[in-house]
Amino acid sequence: MSGEKHYHFIAISGSLRKGSYNTMALKALQQHAPSNITVEQVFFDKIPMYNADLHTEQLPEEVAPLVHKIKEADGVIIVSPEYNYSVPGALKNAIDVVSRHADKPFSGKAVAIMGASQGQIGTARMQYHLRQIMVFLNAFVINKPEIMIGSAQHKFDASGNLTDEFLIKQLPQLLISLAKLSDKLGYDADSI
Numbered sequence: 001m002s003g004e005k006h007y008h009f010i011a012i013s014g015s016l017r018k019g020s021y022n023t024m025a026l027k028a029l030q031q032h033a034p035s036n037i038t039v040e041q042v043f044f045d046k047i048p049m050y051n052a053d054l055h056t057e058q059l060p061e062e063v064a065p066l067v068h069k070i071k072e073a074d075g076v077i078i079v080s081p082e083y084n085y086s087v088p089g090a091l092k093n094a095i096d097v098v099s100r101h102a103d104k105p106f107s108g109k110a111v112a113i114m115g116a117s118q119g120q121i122g123t124a125r126m127q128y129h130l131r132q133i134m135v136f137l138n139a140f141v142i143n144k145p146e147i148m149i150g151s152a153q154h155k156f157d158a159s160g161n162l163t164d165e166f167l168i169k170q171l172p173q174l175l176i177s178l179a180k181l182s183d184k185l186g187y188d189a190d191s192i
Contacts, residue, residue: 004036007179010073011039014080014091014115014126019160021116021152026079028162029114032171037179039077042069044094055100063097070098070105075178076139077112082119082126087133099137106137110182112174114147116155122148140185142177145170 011030013023023041030039046062070076080091087095098105113130115123127148134141147170149155155164162168 005179005183007037007074007175007182008072009037009039009075009077009112009175009178010042010069011077011079012042012044012091012094014078014088016045016090020081021118021149021156022079022081024156024160025114025116025149025152025162026077027160028168029077029079029171029175031161032168033175034172037175039175040069040073042066044091047094047097049093050097050100055097059097059101063101066094067098067101067103067105070109071103073109074182075110075112076106077114077174077178078130080113080115080123080126080130082115082117082123085125086129087126092133095133095137104138106134106139108185109139110178110185111139111141112178113141114149114174116149116152118151118153120150122150122152124148140181142174142181144177145173147171147174 011026013020013026015022026041033039048060111134113127115126117123131141157163
């Protein structure tokens with residue numbers, strides 16, 4: 001459709017593992033995105049551990065590119081595993097460091113959360129904890145669809161492609177929901 005609004009979302013895989021099911025799920029999101037939605041993967045692996053003694057006055061220079069990407073994006077997607085019933089430590093640290101930036105990049109931002117795990121409940125506990133974190137950051141997380149990819153080892157082929165037809169249909173719906181929320185939040189976040 002000509003004249004259709006285009007959306008640019010950034011996506012973060014919460015796993016640093018090379019063969020991560022969550023990175024595979026992120027790639028599936030890119031592959032099945034509607035034609036007017038671009039999903040760019042961004043990385044946080046260079047962000048150092050937060051230390052208030054060192055970072056209260058000046059955050060590390062590695063933080064600025066991610067802050068800029070979050071601020072400029074129409075929305076943020078976090079695709080993460082669940083570690084010990086919660087958010088992986090490296091991802092939590094990156095969120096903590098970014099949240100200390102003066103620009104407060106998550107404030108007023110539309111966010112989508114999904115995750116994959118080999119367990120049956122597919123990151124449900126991590127997703128609820130991440131929602132709580134986003135509340136504090138004044139970000140707004142879409143409610144539906146909730147995508148929790150359980151038994152992930154059976155949902156991807158040897159090349160890392162998502163094979164579950166139900167999930168393949170849900171992925172564009174997640175992106176459309178994020179686009180709708182992004183439009184609703186199109187006003188000044190400070191007025192919320």
